[in-house]
Amino acid sequence: MKTERIYKDQLGREVVIPFPPRRIISVVPSQTELLFDLGLADSVIGITKFCVHPAEWSTEKQQVGGTKKLHLDKIIQLQPDLVIANKEENTEEDIRYLMEHVPVWVSDIHSLAAAQEMIESIGLMTDRLEQAKQITSSISIKFSRLRNITQKGRQLRTAYFIWRQPWMVAGGETFINNLMPYCGLQNVYAGLTRYPVVEKVSLRLLECELLLLSSEPYPFKEKHIAELAEMVPGARIELVDGEMFSWYGSRLEKAAGYLEDLWKTLHNCE
Numbered sequence: 001m002k003t004e005r006i007y008k009d010q011l012g013r014e015v016v017i018p019f020p021p022r023r024i025i026s027v028v029p030s031q032t033e034l035l036f037d038l039g040l041a042d043s044v045i046g047i048t049k050f051c052v053h054p055a056e057w058s059t060e061k062q063q064v065g066g067t068k069k070l071h072l073d074k075i076i077q078l079q080p081d082l083v084i085a086n087k088e089e090n091t092e093e094d095i096r097y098l099m100e101h102v103p104v105w106v107s108d109i110h111s112l113a114a115a116q117e118m119i120e121s122i123g124l125m126t127d128r129l130e131q132a133k134q135i136t137s138s139i140s141i142k143f144s145r146l147r148n149i150t151q152k153g154r155q156l157r158t159a160y161f162i163w164r165q166p167w168m169v170a171g172g173e174t175f176i177n178n179l180m181p182y183c184g185l186q187n188v189y190a191g192l193t194r195y196p197v198v199e200k201v202s203l204r205l206l207e208c209e210l211l212l213l214s215s216e217p218y219p220f221k222e223k224h225i226a227e228l229a230e231m232v233p234g235a236r237i238e239l240v241d242g243e244m245f246s247w248y249g250s251r252l253e254k255a256a257g258y259l260e261d262l263w264k265t266l267h268n269c270e
Helices: 029-037 072-077 092-099 112-125 129-150 175-183 200-205 223-231 242-246 252-266
Strands: 003-008 014-019 024-026 044-047 082-086 104-107 156-163 185-187 210-214 236-240
Touching: 003 112, 014 104, 024 029, 029 044, 029 082, 029 112, 029 129, 072 092, 082 092, 092 104, 104 112, 112 129, 112 175, 129 175, 129 252, 156 175, 175 185, 175 242, 175 252, 210 223, 210 242, 223 236, 236 242, 236 252, 242 252
Parallel strands: 024 044, 024 082, 082 104, 156 185, 156 210, 210 236
Antiparallel strands: 003 014
């Protein structure tokens, strides 16, 4: 028999949900993957079109729109026990509307510690706390090892690109910015907030050594390397997997190894 419990989300809001929730909708791709890894396949009823992991859920679960353009009426019609959202990835307008109709738990993540807190909070709400703690423990061990390895070299002055036309980068107060030092990268735009638009002159003035082109949200490809090489001659340019830098759920277990391999590539290590 279900009983209602109160949980505090990462905005500090108190959310009343049935425990354990059996009709969950996730509107954040990285948190959708976390629900799968927590063994909640039978409880998740809805996801967004950008929730690509696990692949089979794209046909098995109801799709409720995109992260920035949710099908609000459809979500409400599905009568979820719990909607799991994120302050950055979803729009404030959509989330406030949903809050008036269904229980919504919102994450707000700018650091590895906040990501681990989110994982355990979702584990607690869904009666999967033990599994969640196993994930966060694994993440702690792997990132501690990564930090020990990457402290051996100096940090490279780096710009992490997320968009083209206009050129946009990850600034401070972002999860990406928090993750970059773990693989020996110094974000030259850490002093700017969120995702600023940048000009090529600033990249030169900041003596940027490395440009990282993310696979998401803009799908950078090899053809864009030459374009940026003209903007910042002499800088090294690498394509990187955006999921490994910006997904803050259980994918972090894989991200540590990916970031270690990237560091070794940048420093010509075996």
